[in-house]
Amino acid sequence: METKETTLHPDTAIDDGKAIAGWFYACLAVGGAIAGLFAPGVLQDGPAAHTFLVMIALIAIAVTMFLTALPAFLLVQLVRAWRLPRGFADILIPASLSPLIGAICFGGHPAVLLLAPLGALGGGVYWFAVGKPQAPKQTDGV
Numbered sequence: 001m002e003t004k005e006t007t008l009h010p011d012t013a014i015d016d017g018k019a020i021a022g023w024f025y026a027c028l029a030v031g032g033a034i035a036g037l038f039a040p041g042v043l044q045d046g047p048a049a050h051t052f053l054v055m056i057a058l059i060a061i062a063v064t065m066f067l068t069a070l071p072a073f074l075l076v077q078l079v080r081a082w083r084l085p086r087g088f089a090d091i092l093i094p095a096s097l098s099p100l101i102g103a104i105c106f107g108g109h110p111a112v113l114l115l116a117p118l119g120a121l122g123g124g125v126y127w128f129a130v131g132k133p134q135a136p137k138q139t140d141g142v
Contacts, residue, residue: 018129018130018131019076019130021129021130022125022126022127022129022130023068023069023072023126024065025125025126025129026068026072026121026122026123026125026126026129027061027064027065027068027122028061029121029122029125030060030061030064030118030121030122030125031057031058031060031061031062031063031064032057032060032061033118033121034056034057034060034064034118035053035054035056035057035060038053038056039053042056064122067101067105068101068122071097071101072094072126075093075094075097078093079093085134086127086132086133086134087127087132087134090123090124090126090127091120091123091124091127092120092123093123094119094120094122094123094126095116095117095119095120095123096116096119097119098115098116098118098119098122099112099113099115099116099119101115102115
C-alpha cells in the first residue's frame with residue numbers, strides 16, 4: 001500500500017528571526033519607495049528639505065510596519081498552510097490586499113489602488129530576503 005508523505009523543500013524552513021528580518025526589509029523598501037515619490041520636488045529645496053525627506057521616510061516606514069505586522073504574519077501562515085506557490089503568492093497576495101487595507105484605513109478613495117505596486121514591492125522584497133522559499137512538495141513514500 002502506498003502512502004503519500006509530505007516533505008519540505010530545504011528552503012521552506014524559515015526561522016522566525018529570518019522572517020522578521022524579511023518583513024523589516026520589506027517595510028524599509030516600501031517606506032523608501034513612498035519617500036522616493038517626494039524626492040524629485042524636495043531635493044531641489046536645499047538641506048532643510050533633505051531633513052523633511054528623511055522624516056517622510058521614517059514616518060512611511062513606521063506606518064507600513066504598523067499596518068502590516070499582523071497581516072504579514074497571517075498571510076505567511078496562510079501561504080504555507082495552503083502550499084501556494086511561493087514567490088508568486090508572496091507578491092500577488094500583498095499586492096491584492098494593500099489596496100484593501102488602504103480602503104479600510106482611509107475610506108474607499110480610488111487612490112488606494114496605488115498601494116498595489118507597493119504591496120507587490122514589499123512581498124517581493126520579503127520573498128528575496130528570506131531566501132526565496134518554495135512550496136512544500138508532495139512525494140510518494142513507502
